[in-house]
Amino acid sequence: xxxxxxxxxxxxxxxxxxxxxxxxxxxxxxxxxxxxxxxxxxxxxxxxxxxxxxxxxxxxxxxxxxxxxxxxxxxxxxxxxxxxxxxxxxxxxxxxxxxxxxxxxxxxxxxxxxxxxxxxxxxxxxxxxxxxxxxxxxxxxxxxxxxxxxxxxxxxxxxxxxxxxxxxxxxxxxxxxxxxxxxxxxxxxxxxxxxxxxxxxxxxxxxxxxxxxxxxxxxxxxxx
Amino acid sequence: xxxxxxxxxxxxxxxxxxxxxxxxxxxxxxxxxxxxxxxxxxxxxxxxxxxxxxxxxxxxxxxxxxxxxxxxxxxxxxxxxxxxxxxxxxxxxxxxxxxxxxxxxxxxxxxxxxxxxxxxxxxxxxxxxxxxxxxxxxxxxxxxxxxxxxxxxxxxxxxxxxxxxxxxxxxxxxxxxxxxxxxxxxxxxxxxxxxxxxxxxxxxxxxxxxxxxxxxxxxxxxxx
Numbered sequence: 241x242x243x244x245x246x247x248x249x250x251x252x253x254x255x256x257x258x259x260x261x262x263x264x265x266x267x268x269x270x271x272x273x274x275x276x277x278x279x280x281x282x283x284x285x286x287x288x289x290x291x292x293x294x295x296x297x298x299x300x301x302x303x304x305x306x307x308x309x310x311x312x313x314x315x316x317x318x319x320x321x322x323x324x325x326x327x328x329x330x331x332x333x334x335x336x337x338x339x340x341x342x343x344x345x346x347x348x349x350x351x352x353x354x355x356x357x358x359x360x361x362x363x364x365x366x367x368x369x370x371x372x373x374x375x376x377x378x379x380x381x382x383x384x385x386x387x388x389x390x391x392x393x394x395x396x397x398x399x400x401x402x403x404x405x406x407x408x409x410x411x412x413x414x415x416x417x418x419x420x421x422x423x424x425x426x427x428x429x430x431x432x433x434x435x436x437x438x439x440x441x442x443x444x445x446x447x448x449x450x451x452x453x454x455x456x457x458x459x460x461x462x463x464x
Numbered sequence: 465x466x467x468x469x470x471x472x473x474x475x476x477x478x479x480x481x482x483x484x485x486x487x488x489x490x491x492x493x494x495x496x497x498x499x500x501x502x503x504x505x506x507x508x509x510x511x512x513x514x515x516x517x518x519x520x521x522x523x524x525x526x527x528x529x530x531x532x533x534x535x536x537x538x539x540x541x542x543x544x545x546x547x548x549x550x551x552x553x554x555x556x557x558x559x560x561x562x563x564x565x566x567x568x569x570x571x572x573x574x575x576x577x578x579x580x581x582x583x584x585x586x587x588x589x590x591x592x593x594x595x596x597x598x599x600x601x602x603x604x605x606x607x608x609x610x611x612x613x614x615x616x617x618x619x620x621x622x623x624x625x626x627x628x629x630x631x632x633x634x635x636x637x638x639x640x641x642x643x644x645x646x647x648x649x650x651x652x653x654x655x656x657x658x659x660x661x662x663x664x665x666x667x668x669x670x671x672x673x674x675x676x677x678x679x680x681x682x683x684x685x686x687x688x
Contacts, residue, residue, distance in 0.1 A: 256512065
């Protein structure tokens, strides 16, 4: 009556869309919660997450840039990507170019067999591009098409980069930044509902697909 | 793109199933958040709830036993019901008979036109029974059929009463406690998935219905 097949949970940041789901995994289900020190500290600062009963949920802090076992026999590695603290933790001047454990990417598997999961990335750096080069598959931050998309729609006064998300299009966008890295399969995920690529008939969708990208969708299955 | 028709949110406790949904109402939607001092303090103790942007969400602390407007023209009143602090706030010996703002019932409307919402109640007191008497409709705590239901199923070592929920059946259960109070319509809500009344063919369902109760369900609509 309380079973779930989920064996490991690894939030790549402490943004609400990455951690709120933990509250629905609190009913005596056993799993391993893997996280960076920075994300772990934020959970500790919120008593509501004590709901993850230590009798069932093993918490394991993962060091950056060190191989660990995501599941038995499945090696993985966390790498820092440019990002920021969660919105609800912002105070004073906000830096979106932190490269600690606030926002990480995950490489599952090794080298040219690796699948990368990078749902939030404020900018591409040379170091990150070097790491991603030659990967098998990447699931990458597809939040916005244009950096000023939320300003245009009147929903926010912030650019995508200020929110920790590089846009798909334009100079320094992900279409440009990930072209030529020799990644076999590129899939956008974490797509905001303002992003026109969600419309299968849009010009932006055609442009993304013409550049070799797929648009992630619910119930997508990946076989490696 | 960010509209919701929800005008007011009133959590009747700070249990996770009552407050976690607030995190999905954070996208710049305007509403009024009405709560007791006790629930408000718990939200304050969890920085993750800063996600409810004060520019959009007006927080209003509601005093117990005092009429307030739930919506314009719609009077309501919060009354304490026996209960406890949320599980994640438990420390040391736990009392399930607190009658502060940890767990409240809501009377919407007045007197014999009132609709009561009481999703958690550890025990019926004479004072609470007096208040409920003669109401039009009540939505009441239907968590468990039997006080030791979770022990029997091996899911927990706690009784329903220890968790802040009086059972439906048995001495002091809600079937008995709410009989004879002259409440026109009685509906169970907050029903745990171990409760046999969820099965339309169960003997317990027949017993509850024979006692004049309805079993709440998704998409139920009430007209007053």
